[in-house]
Amino acid sequence: MTSENPPPSDLAERALGGANLPLLRGHNAAVLLGLLRAAGEGGVSRLELAEGSGLTPQAVSKITARLREAGLATEAGRRASTGGKPRTVLRLVPGARYAIGLHLDRDESVAVLADLAGEPIAVRRAPLDLGADADEVLAAAAAQVAEVRAAAPGAQVIGAGVACPGPLDHRTGVLHRVTGLPQWDGYPLRAALAERLGLPVVLDKDTNAAAHGLAQQPDGAESFGYLHLGTGLGAGLVLGGAVHRGARTGAGEFGHQVVQLDGPRCGCGKRGCIEALCLAAVAAGEPAEAARVLGVGAANLVELLDVDRVLLGGRTVLADPQAYVRGVAASLDGQLRAHGSAGARTVPVALAPGGAHAVALGAAHLVLASLFASPRGALGSARA
Amino acid sequence: MTSENPPPSDLAERALGGANLPLLRGHNAAVLLGLLRAAGEGGVSRLELAEGSGLTPQAVSKITARLREAGLATEAGRRASTGGKPRTVLRLVPGARYAIGLHLDRDESVAVLADLAGEPIAVRRAPLDLGADADEVLAAAAAQVAEVRAAAPGAQVIGAGVACPGPLDHRTGVLHRVTGLPQWDGYPLRAALAERLGLPVVLDKDTNAAAHGLAQQPDGAESFGYLHLGTGLGAGLVLGGAVHRGARTGAGEFGHQVVQLDGPRCGCGKRGCIEALCLAAVAAGEPAEAARVLGVGAANLVELLDVDRVLLGGRTVLADPQAYVRGVAASLDGQLRAHGSAGARTVPVALAPGGAHAVALGAAHLVLASLFASPRGALGSARA
DNA sequence: TGCACTTTGGCAACAGCGTTGCTTAAGTGG
DNA sequence: CCACTTAAGCAACGCTGTTGCCAAAGTGCA
Known part of the structure; x- marks a missing residue:
């Protein structure tokens, strides 16, 4: 009914400040979404979510009801009974949201459309001359992004993650001097791409994007x-x-x-x-x-x-x-x-693991991460 | 009046799990205590706390009222007026709680009693042979701790931080093989000291304790x-x-x-x-x-x-x-x-900075940290 | 088939959180 | 003296997760 997304704010990332009820609500929703994602296709029952999150079963019921209403989760079968009513299994709806991942390398670019579960839905690889004019590079990248978006028409895309070589500022989204390509020095790539794509953009180093993607692996x-x-x-x-x-x-x-x-x-x-x-x-x-x-x-x-x-x-x-x-x-x-x-x-x-589009997929994960709270360790070094 | 301590649980440390209202209450109290500590003797007004935490002024009023009732904070003067009612300055009450810091080095040990503001109240340095029998070392350490506790009779001590050389497991509180002192390998120092002192004990490497203490410095x-x-x-x-x-x-x-x-x-x-x-x-x-x-x-x-x-x-x-x-x-x-x-x-x-008892003081800070949330970068506004 | 038992999960009432709207307190400045 | 400004508290409120209770949906034994 309500088309509002669950608040993306993650309590772990801003635990330095005070917290109020909307923040708490979004945090708990993100925690349950994180557990749902970690469960994969097998799904999780409400009681397992309660145990995993530390919340009471009743709270889990309420929160998952909101998630189901928003289309992010759904019931999917039942567990075998252990002597009483069998547990209902909940599962993430992978198609509820999508994210773009874009890997701009020196000689080629890879764009990927990933679903909520982090699975690649569409991949486009193309040659790229990162040494060319900025507008040219951006136009090529935007066209490539449009192609992967076309693979899932009507998909609700929440943003794009962009991975580049060389030093850059993740917070401001500005490139520093990419080795051998001085023309990008100081270029505000995040802002430029955000305007051109009409999407929120996250910029990160290629190695960071890959590492982030690897961290989201179920056995990571x-x-x-x-x-x-x-x-x-x-x-x-x-x-x-x-x-x-x-x-x-x-x-x-x-x-x-x-x-x-x-x-x-x-x-x-x-x-x-x-x-x-x-x-x-x-x-x-x-x-x-x-x-x-x-x-x-x-x-x-x-x-x-x-x-x-x-x-x-x-x-x-x-x-x-x-x-x-x-x-x-x-x-x-x-x-x-x-x-x-x-x-x-x-x-x-x-x-x-991940092969040739690991970086692009990791970049998409950078965007998806805003919806989830990592079920693993806590202290995020990221700061808004 | 109520002798309950504010909940020491820090949301940032357990952000992996769900959060409920008591946790949120404790978190916000810790955030304001962190801001109060960062303000030092100069103090902070309620409105500055609101700005720093992102909470509303009214929420700050309620929370600081609880802190004052618990004896952790107090009103201390007023700011100059800027055209209206002058702001009331709040200040941490340093003597409300204390923590022990104990640095066990190879050839000497340092015990310190620190107040809530992290200031050393009493320091005792003594020679120590870390190669001696465990019971002997523990007895000497306990006696030293008793000495610094005696410096502030009736002080409410919330725990002891213990810093040692060499590899150890911070979570379990067990020593690994301290170089050159194999008799300590596998020794559960935290449990042993906790029982002997009758206090919660945190164990950490000497370098970590020092670094933690340095991180709490106002200009750190x-x-x-x-x-x-x-x-x-x-x-x-x-x-x-x-x-x-x-x-x-x-x-x-x-x-x-x-x-x-x-x-x-x-x-x-x-x-x-x-x-x-x-x-x-x-x-x-x-x-x-x-x-x-x-x-x-x-x-x-x-x-x-x-x-x-x-x-x-x-x-x-x-x-x-x-x-x-x-x-x-x-x-x-x-x-x-x-x-x-x-x-x-x-x-x-x-x-x-800190000189010869920096490690011991840092160890005491390890215990005090459970009361505070780090105020750094506290620009986050909780307003939606 | 029927009944006792176990387990799941929703409904309703509740206590407690920060927020909002308003009032009171306590100053400045013409 | 009075209008104005700013700070802080009181009361009502919306919303959170929690608790107590009950219906639903199975198993297992008589």
Whole structure:
């Protein structure tokens, strides 16, 4: 009946301020939506939602009634009885809302339309020259977005997430100097795209978008480092279930961690950067050495931040995934084992799932996230 | 009059779950207490609290009335009039509650009694042999705690924060293998101390306690790395206003970050650890080289996490503070400037204030934190 | 088939939260 | 002295999740 969306405001993200009843209402709705999404197609019963959220069953009934009325959730079958009335299963309605994900890379762009469950409904990949004129790039991107929107006519799209390489300001949506593409320096990409698309836009680094998407996976870890080895080397950090962007949203500069004092000079001007060492090894046809170096850097990251796991991605890794996963795991294990006082600590290394449109899908997840409260850990470092 | 404490539950810490009215009440009380604490002796008016929290003035009036009834806040003078009725200033009552801070170091222990404002009321320092029998150590610690409690008879003490070196589990309160002191491996220090003191106890690493205390400083940054160079090298990370402890509460292993691939072997078994390089330089009487290495590690940390600043502490640093601050700053600046694409980015390096009982005071702050919600960035308006 | 029992989930009444509308308190300035 | 401004409290209100109770919908045994 009421066509108002549930308030997107997440209490966890603004817990610094006071909270009133509308905020509380939106928070609890987001919590239940998060649990519903985590349950996937299997669904959850009201009592399980109550147990998972800490709310009383009656409160869950009321809130889910609102969600059903808004079309976001629906009843879907029943559980087997355990001696009494069987539990009714509730499920997210994936088609109730959609989000756009847009990945602008140096040489190609990927647009995706994702439903509420985070599943890609339509994907369009196209070549792109990020070095071209801004208007040209924006027009191409907008056309691509229109194409994926056309795949689901009438879909209620709540916004677009945009992922780009290079440093940028997530809060203001302004690009900094993308390496090699000075014309984008200071360009207000978020505002420009929001106007052109007529949608709310969230801008983030490609590595952050990918990491965010990985964090939403049903079996995702609560904290991990996503290492992306492509034409460069970057990282996305997920700490406590949320992407860590840092004070100026510049966190994740993993490639220019120095792991060899006074080592070979890197393109960035420093010496002994892990990116320079890794890429030199790759260029020399020694992926084993690249993996070893990457593993040492991963060990530094794991020890500093105590994350649950390490995920690998990027074109260079995808060229020979098993070699990199095994090589990094061996190097990482060796470092952690040597530093043996922590005992039998082992941090799994895995290939980041999702393939070629993982970044675009993660960007769509950035938008969807405003509807959900993460069922995992709490302290969001994001600040409005 | 009512002796009930305000609910210590912090919405931000359990935002994973649903929220109900008592939780909301406690949260808003904690938010206002946080603002009151941030205001210090100067105090805040009700309208300023409303602006800072996003609550309505009337809500602030009701909540502060409860805080005053509980004895936690009081009226303290008036502001100058701006044409109408002058604002009444509210102030925290520092003596309403107290917390114990206990720093157990290898060779000495420091106990402190801190009031609600975080000011030390009593401090006792005593030699300690952390290698002695557990019961002996606990008895000595308990006696020391009793001494500082005696300094404020009748004080309502809400708990004790305990800071120790070496790896430990913050959540369970169990020590892991403290380097060189294997007898503490697996010892449930929190439970043992809680029983002996008859108080709730929070256990944390010394570096985390120090970092937490630094984060509560009125002029403290929202995110920073605290590097502690003493007999070893460790770090405390404050991200988004809160100490980052990691998945297994083992974060902050800064000393064994590898910054020299295949470098000299470290005591931990790895090669090229920053701790080994630093301490070797110190032993060789070359603090400048130690500072340079430390600056490179600090640059790695700053780029990876995008923190606001770097703070230095620990005995070795305190032996020649200016040299280290200047040396690290120069090295850090050089690294960041070389990696120049980020532009005129400068991260200040400073000596961590607080002196010799900073860790113990930070430990006391760990307990006090349960009463407050961090006021930083409190621009959020709860108005819909 | 019938009945006792268990479990689910909605209805209605309720206490408690912050909000709104209005009133009172306490100043300034012409 | 009086109009005006600003601060803060009182009372009524809408809304939240909670509690007590009851209908619905199964199982299992006689």
